[in-house]
Amino acid sequence: MTYYQAYQEGAIHLPKAFLDHFAGLFKNADDFLVWLYFLDNKDIAPSEIAQKINKPLAEVNQSISQLQEIGALKLTFHSNGQDMNFDVSEAFRHLDQLSGQLEGHQQAEEGDNPLSELIQAFEAEMGMITPMQQEEIQALLYEDQYEPETIRLALKEATLNRKTNFNYIKAILKNWRNDGVSASRQELKQEKNAGPEPESADNFFIPLDGPWSH
Structure with a gap:
């Protein structure tokens, strides 16, 4: 199972690989912090994030734009055309590529390593x-x-x-x-x-017509 598949199935904990490949996933720590809030709640408003991290809304919006540029965040609108949904799943797909998990998973299906x-x-x-x-x-x-x-x-x-x-x-x-x-x-x-068990003492047979019978 890849990181992306685990996230899609709701079984993901933030893996250590995020720290190992941090520079390949995010431009800076502020962008990563904003991404974490969307990981926890995909419907959270950027203004709420700005309030929680004590940053101007303009800086949060800039992080959102940078996350979209590098493919770590995808913005979609709800059916009403107003409410937004922030999808962080692509960051996990990118992590699979950086860490070799995606290739390893494909090879696992073939059984060649x-x-x-x-x-x-x-x-x-x-x-x-x-x-x-x-x-x-x-x-x-x-x-x-x-x-x-x-x-x-x-x-x-x-x-x-x-x-x-x-x-x-x-x-x-x-x-x-x-x-x-x-x-x-x-x-x-x-x-x-894993071999056959030895016969128990209960099955030991003593013949009656031996020298001990006289």
């Missing part, structure tokens, strides 16, 4: 994940430098323990790294644990 394959694996176990969760997977892969197969096995371990959350998965990976356990050893362990 480690990150996309991991995203598919997590969504198979956890359902649709958010862009912030995608960032966590990306961090495990490229910042913490866990092997894709190790991450996949940690996900499997968490699923077996019915604790499919990122904190638990990260704790598993950290413990494995501290113990110096390889992915191949973990895979063998999981296969062993």
